[in-house]
Amino acid sequence: MSDLAARKRELLRRRLAQAGLASTGQIPRRDREDDLPLSYAQSRMWFLQQLEPDSAAYNVCLAITLRGDLDAAALHRSFQRLVERHELLRTRYVPGADGEPRQVVDPFAVVTMAETDLRALSEDDRARAVEALSRQESAHAFDLEREYPLRLRMLRRGDDDRVLVMTVHHIAWDGFTFNALSHDLSALYREDTTGRPSGLEPLPVQYADFALWQRKTLTDERLSGDLGYWRGVLDPMPENLPLPTDFPRPPLRSSRGDRRFRTFEATLTERTTTFAQSRGVTPFMVVFAAYAALLHRYTGATDVPIGSASMNRDAGEVERLIGNFGNTLVLRADLTGDPSFAQLVERIQRVCTEGYAHQDLPFDLLVERLRPPRTAGRSVLFDVMLLFLTQGLQGLDLPGVRASWETVHNETTQFDLALEAFLTDRRLRVEATYSTDLFRGGTIDRFLTHLESLLAAALDSPEQGIGRLDYHSSRLPNDTAVEVPVTTLAELFEAQVACTPGAAAVVFEGESLSYAELDARAS
Numbered sequence: 001m002s003d004l005a006a007r008k009r010e011l012l013r014r015r016l017a018q019a020g021l022a023s024t025g026q027i028p029r030r031d032r033e034d035d036l037p038l039s040y041a042q043s044r045m046w047f048l049q050q051l052e053p054d055s056a057a058y059n060v061c062l063a064i065t066l067r068g069d070l071d072a073a074a075l076h077r078s079f080q081r082l083v084e085r086h087e088l089l090r091t092r093y094v095p096g097a098d099g100e101p102r103q104v105v106d107p108f109a110v111v112t113m114a115e116t117d118l119r120a121l122s123e124d125d126r127a128r129a130v131e132a133l134s135r136q137e138s139a140h141a142f143d144l145e146r147e148y149p150l151r152l153r154m155l156r157r158g159d160d161d162r163v164l165v166m167t168v169h170h171i172a173w174d175g176f177t178f179n180a181l182s183h184d185l186s187a188l189y190r191e192d193t194t195g196r197p198s199g200l201e202p203l204p205v206q207y208a209d210f211a212l213w214q215r216k217t218l219t220d221e222r223l224s225g226d227l228g229y230w231r232g233v234l235d236p237m238p239e240n241l242p243l244p245t246d247f248p249r250p251p252l253r254s255s256r257g258d259r260r261f262r263t264f265e266a267t268l269t270e271r272t273t274t275f276a277q278s279r280g281v282t283p284f285m286v287v288f289a290a291y292a293a294l295l296h297r298y299t300g301a302t303d304v305p306i307g308s309a310s311m312n313r314d315a316g317e318v319e320r321l322i323g324n325f326g327n328t329l330v331l332r333a334d335l336t337g338d339p340s341f342a343q344l345v346e347r348i349q350r351v352c353t354e355g356y357a358h359q360d361l362p363f364d365l366l367v368e369r370l371r372p373p374r375t376a377g378r379s380v381l382f383d384v385m386l387l388f389l390t391q392g393l394q395g396l397d398l399p400g401v402r403a404s405w406e407t408v409h410n411e412t413t414q415f416d417l418a419l420e421a422f423l424t425d426r427r428l429r430v431e432a433t434y435s436t437d438l439f440r441g442g443t444i445d446r447f448l449t450h451l452e453s454l455l456a457a458a459l460d461s462p463e464q465g466i467g468r469l470d471y472h473s474s475r476l477p478n479d480t481a482v483e484v485p486v487t488t489l490a491e492l493f494e495a496q497v498a499c500t501p502g503a504a505a506v507v508f509e510g511e512s513l514s515y516a517e518l519d520a521r522a523s
Contacts, residue, residue, distance in 0.1 A: 027205050027213045027317045036103035038093065039211035040218075040362035041324040045171040046093055046101050046144060047364075054141050057255040057412035058170040061138035062178070063130070066162045068401040071193050072115070072154065075164075075398075078188040079152060080111045085184060085200070086322045088172050088207040093144040103208055113164075115154040126157050134165050138410035142169045149173075165408070172207075174311055174326040175387065179394045181322055186397040193399060207323040210315075218360065226361035227369060229354070230330075234381070237372050238305035238332060241383050243416055244298060244515075245438040253377045256436045257413025262448035264428040264455075271459050272428065279342070281349045284388040287421055287428070288352070289345045290455040291386055292333035293466040294447070297454070300514075304333040307385040307415070310359040328363035329355050330381045338465040341458035385415050389422035409433075417444070 030036075038046060045058055083089040090109035096102040116133065118126045137153055149169035156162050168177070184200060191198035276283045292304045312325045331351050335344065372381055396403040413433045420431045430451070434444050454471035461469070513521070 027209055027315060029205055030209050030212050034212060035096075036105065036208050037211060037215045038101050038103060039207075039214050039324070040364060041174070041326050042093075042103075042171050042211065043101070044362075044364050045169070045324065049142070049144055049169075049171070052255065053143075055255055055412065056139045056141045056410045057414060059138055059140075059142070059167055059410055060170055060173045061134065061165065061167045061408035061410060062405050063134045063408050064164040064166060064396065064403060064405045066164060066396075066398070066401050066403055068160055070160070070162060070398065070401050071189075072113075072162070074189055074192040076111065076113045077192055078185055079113060081188045082181070082185050083109055083111050083148075083150070085188075085203065086206070088321075088323050089150050090148055091172075091208070092146065092148065093171070103211065105206075105208060109148055111150075111152065113152040113154055115156055117156045119156060119158060130155050130157065130163050134163070134408045135410065137165045137167050138408040140167070144169065144171065170324060172323055174313075174324045175309065175389055176311055176313060177322050177324070180320050182394050182396050183320065184322075189396075189398050203321065204317045205321070207318075207321055210318055210321070210323070210325075218362070223361050223365070226358040227366070229358040230361060230366055231370065233332065233355075234330065234370060234372070237370075238303055238330070238381060239301075240375055240378050241295065241301055241304065241416075242299045242514075243295075243383070243438070246440045246443055247438055249377050250437050251376050253379075254435075254437055255412040255414065257433055258411060258436050258441060259409050259431055259433045260441055260444045260448060261432070262430050262445075262452060263424070264430065264452050266427050268452065268456055268459070269423070269426060269428040272455065275459050275462070279345060279349075281345055282352075284421075285345060285348045285352055287388060287455070288331070288333070288386055289341065289348045290451060290458060291419065292335065292348070293341065293344060293458070293469065294451050294454050294471060295384065296333075296335045296466065297469075297471065298447075302335045304335060305382040306331050306333060307379075307382040307418075308355075309387055310356060312359065327359055327361075329359060330363075331355050335466065338467045340463045340465055341469065342462040344466060345462075379415055383416040385418040387418070387420040389420070407431075411436075417447075 049055070049058055087105045090106045092104045092106065093101050094104055118129050121129060133153070133155055137151065140151075142149060142151075149172040151167040153165045154162055155165060187198040187200050190196065272283050272286050276286045279286075288306065288308075292306060295304050295306075296302065308329050308331050309326050310329055312327060313319050313321075318325060331348075333344070333351065334347050339347065367380055374380055395405050413435050415433075416435050416438055418433045420433070421428055423429070430448055432444050432448055450471040454469055457469040457471060458464075458466070
């Protein structure tokens with residue numbers, strides 16, 4: 001599933017070449033006395049953290065299990081050298097004289113890695129302690145003005161069994177940062193424990209060099225074409241997606257959230273990849289089409305705006321840097337005319353290809369220029385998101401140690417519903433983060449089941465109109481559990497009318513009735 005990343009890199013290289021920016025070493029090293037602005041991605045993270053300074057919504061926390069002959073002191077030293085190698089891990093963010101934030105790169109930072117010994121506890125108590133302490137770390141907000149964006153804590157479960165809880169602020173992290181961090185940290189640890197050279201070359205640039213270059217090169221003239229494209233795509237502005245919710249939408253959005261998981265059948269994952277190859281598209285586009293189709297079936301909306309992300313790591317100098325190079329894109333799925341799944345995939349391919357060709361325009365700058373209308377309790381431009389990791393995440397590779405990892409959720413969310421899909425053991429795993437103000441966990445479980453079932457039905461009959469695809473879980477093996485509500489159907493319907501009166505209740509042959517309209521006809 002690395003084909004999308006490869007295509008995006010080639011597309012961007014061509015665009016850079018056309019702009020005369022594709023020469024080797026395009027990002028210059030800065031003068032040390034340079035005033036250091038934030039990159040656009042950093043600015044977005046900084047601004048959001050200022051809105052909710054006590055929120056952990058932008059923490060990324062990993063629990064890394066380390067079993068075997070680990071030299072904890074060597075690992076600590078390796079983290080210290082990692083921070084010396086990557087300036088961003090010893091960077092703070094302070095207000096400048098003009099009120100805008102600036103980066104402050106400290107020349108040295110001491111890395112702490114406190115250890116908590118849990119060996120005296122029973123096995124069950126150890127497991128509970130690891131979960132509780134991991135969540136505690138994940139839920140602790142960063143003070144970006146005074147703290148560095150990396151925090152470590154070691155939990156010792158046994159003589160050769162540890163869990164490293166690593167928390168990083170999103171201001172220093174994107175979807176591929178873990179690979180860069182794991183690569184360098186593993187090399188430094190091997191050098192420390194074996195005495196053999198790490199093989200790491202000096203970094204050609206630092207993240208602050210990229211930020212300064214980005215601010216200088218992304219001029220209005222340079223971005224005019226991208227801005228013109230997005231003006232056209234977002235005219236008219238997308239309407240809020242009327243998702244049917246379990247609870248009335250609160251007037252003010254909170255960051256309270258939770259997550260659910262589903263791992264798709266191995267055969268379905270293989271069929272998804274095969275179908276994508278046969279159609280000349282990427283697996284991301286196929287999953288995107290299925291997601292959009294299901295949202296259409298849930299809401300009746302034929303214009304489905306979905307947020308996604310691009311990782312602008314295409315310049316060779318930044319490929320191995322720790323940092324946030326991401327940008328947010330709004331990709332609108334057009335479901336008018338009840339297209340077949342194959343037709344929808346073609347539409348999605350065009351939307352994605354064009355969107356990624358104009359990915360340079362920072363999302364916050366787009367919002368600033370277009371000034372879309374804002375609705376209380378809603379995100380700007382889209383309420384749902386889809387992220388798709390097109391290259392596998394590489395964990396730590398430490399001699400004599402078996403390492404595995406999992407994310408630690410901090411019970412926050414930034415959207416109504418956000419899906420993150422990636423391959424694990426050749427199966428597609430989908431993580432859904434959702435607003436607990438709006439949804440019960442069981443509702444999201446069913447949504448993920450419906451997504452898998454609709455994708456299976458679509459691959460069975462790609463020429464079938466999406467309005468006629470069966471997405472009920474009876475299509476899937478071993479999926480018979482159903483939540484039975486302790487109430488009547490009429491009461492459930494009345495509650496749904498109160499929650500989402502404008503959402504589609506019935507959709508047939510391109511026509512739909514909202515819950516309010518259906519309720520009025522039934523009265």
